[in-house]
Every structure is written in structure tokens, then in C-alpha cells.
Amino acid sequence: MKPIDFEKLTLDEKARLILSKGVYVSKSEFFQLEISLYRIENDFVELWYEPITGRVMRIDYLKGKSVNPYLKHLCAANLN
Template sequence: MKLADYKNLNEEEQYRILWDEGVLIDACIDGTNKKLLYAIDNFFVELWCHTITNKIIWKLSFKQGKLLEKYLNKYSAPINPDNLSR
């Protein structure tokens, strides 16, 4: 599925695909919000839920950019060539 196809679906169908096909990539707590990053085919969905009620507050789908970079930067580590096995 392409991102444009996903965005053209109604919200109920988007959530069905998110729960059925989405792969949870990352999760973190930020104050009273739980942020979840899912991958679906070649795009991502970021979901914010209230930590106490578990109610969905916000959902955004995207392929790249600052929303994805914050997750990539979280896990990026410099490579030390001296530690590579030969």
C-alpha cells in the first residue's frame, strides 16, 4: 500500500490497517502522552495516546522528514572502525 492510498481511506479503515498490518517500531512516554511509531509498507504512522485513558489524541502518516529523523537520531550511533571485526 502507498501512503497516498492510505490517506485516501476513511479513518476507520486507516485504523484497521494500522492494527492489522502496522509494525510497532518505537514507543516512548512524553509527559502524559505515549508516542508510538508504526511502519506500514513504505511509510510510517505516528500515534499519540493519553497515558491514563489510552485515548488517541493525534495520528499522522508520513514517509520522511523531521518526524522520522527524530526517531532515527534517537538510535544512531557513531561507528568506530577500530571496533569492526575483520
């Protein structure tokens, strides 16, 4: 999927796409948010979740962006 097509999806559609085609890679934290990294095909997607409210705040396609914040959390078994 191209980034432009992904951005046209609603938040619910993006979440369903992650559930159906995404492979969990790693998780990081930023203040009170959990940021989960998923792989869809050859690209990465971030899911920003707020545990206090139980809401997904945003889902971003990382095409051309760095995954460096996740490197310390990566498990090689999740990369295949």
C-alpha cells in the first residue's frame, strides 16, 4: 500500500488493516502513550495508544521515516 492510500483511510480502517495484515515488531513509550510498531508488507506503521482512556490516538505510516526509537526494543524474531 502506498502512503497516500494509507492516509486516505479512517482511523478505524487503519486499525483493521493492522489487525489483518500487520506484524507486531516492537513497542516504545512517550509520556503516557504506548507507541507500537507494526510491519505491513515492507513498510512500518506506528499505532499511538493512550492506556488511560483506552483509545487509539493516531496511526502513522513511516515510509521514509526513522524507526530508531524502537531499536532498543527490537526482537529479531519479529523481523522475519
